[in-house]
Amino acid sequence: MNVKNFNIISERNVASVKDKLIIIGASGHGKVAADIAIKMNKWKSIAFLDDDNAIDEALGLKNIGKTVDAMKYKDESEFFIAIGNNTTREKIQEKFINEGLSMVSLIHPSAVIGFAVEIGIGTAVMAGVVINSLTKIGKGCVINTSCSIDHDNVIEDYVHISPGAKLAGTVGIGKGSWIGIGSIVSNNLNVCSDCKIGAGAVVVKNITEPGVYVGVPARKMMK
Ligand SMILES: CC(C)(COP(=O)(O)OP(=O)(O)OC[C@H]1O[C@@H](n2cnc3c(N)ncnc32)[C@H](O)[C@@H]1OP(=O)(O)O)[C@@H](O)C(=O)NCCC(=O)NCCS
Structure with a gap:
């Protein structure tokens, strides 16, 4: 992928050095997001936050808590909202941006x-x-x-x-x-x-x- 030719428009932390990624949502969309994140090879560790207690892990990556726990990881992690419903995704992402959490985009290497x-x-x-x-x-x-x-x-x-x-x-x-x-x-x-x-x-x-x-x-x- 030629990264020189396109721009990721960032709200904050354009040059972030955080090496952890937390994905919100570990269901179908979350698994696809995690697969992209692994292939991007940018983060040392990747984990999920999912409100469903029954989900311990997905793709071998742990569910380490619930969405409300995100603030605990603010200083060490970047975040991605992997929720399929457009309205719910908007609500959570806008809340996270307002709270100063670092959001990322995920681009599959084959795009x-x-x-x-x-x-x-x-x-x-x-x-x-x-x-x-x-x-x-x-x-x-x-x-x-x-x-x-x-x-x-x-x-x-x-x-x-x-x-x-x-x-x-x-x-x-x-x-x-x-x-x-x-x-x-x-x-x-x-x-x-x-x-x-x-x-x-x-x-x-x-x-x-x-x-x-x-x-x-x-x-x-x-x-
Ligand atoms: C259009 C859509 C949102 C409607 O869902 P719904 O409101 O639950 O509609 P229903 O399943 O009750 O169907 C109502 C009627 O519309 C018809 N219909 C539903 N989707 C249709 C479609 N895509 N094209 C043509 N007719 C469609 C049904 O056959 C049904 O007709 P009938 O009353 O004569 O039996 C849904 O069918 C659809 O196409 N979703 C897109 C799914 C998708 O893109 N998934 C990707 C996820 S990554």
């Missing part, structure tokens, strides 16, 4: 990241992702396995782009929206905040009202 791409703090970029030049990705996003985000996109904070989704050039995705697995957003379109785009949907017009959209072409789901 292909183009020229002048910006990636916000607390964002995960998973295996096989392609992000093309001049795209801006906000904080706390999940850029999931093998999705493709082309040039000049603007992905706002706390968005989830699911596995295999394809965003053409100059697409905008509003804050907190969830773009479903295998869906497509055609070029020069915007999807507003707080939308869910269903699995396999194809967005061919701007989406300007929050809601759930499914099908080809994508239409608002009425319940």
Whole structure:
């Protein structure tokens, strides 16, 4: 991965020397995050905080407490919020930022990241992702396995782009929206905040009202 060509936008501690990482959440998303963190080879130790007492460890990494314990590790650790729900992830990440905890982004070494791409703090970029030049990705996003985000996109904070989704050039995705697995957003379109785009949907017009959209072409789901 060519680290010279993209920027991680950090809230704090740009040049942090902390060598421990704590991942909040040890379920499915937490395990994928931990796998990326191990492959990044940046931290001497990695552990989880998960509120579920039944989870002792995942991927051989220990669950050392609950989310409320994070402050105990403030001086020695960096943090990553591995919670799939966009709203919950936002709530915890913003609280941590306000409390002065050091947040990191996780970028899988196999991700292909183009020229002048910006990636916000607390964002995960998973295996096989392609992000093309001049795209801006906000904080706390999940850029999931093998999705493709082309040039000049603007992905706002706390968005989830699911596995295999394809965003053409100059697409905008509003804050907190969830773009479903295998869906497509055609070029020069915007999807507003707080939308869910269903699995396999194809967005061919701007989406300007929050809601759930499914099908080809994508239409608002009425319940
Ligand atoms: C769109 C979605 C959010 C709707 O979920 P829901 O509100 O629970 O909807 P339901 O399962 O109750 O389905 C309601 C109706 O919509 C249809 N529907 C649901 N998802 C659909 C989709 N993606 N495309 C077309 N139709 C869909 C169902 O067949 C059902 O139709 P019916 O009433 O005629 O039987 C969900 O189906 C979906 O696609 N989620 C994306 C999952 C994903 O991307 N996962 C990746 C995780 S990393």
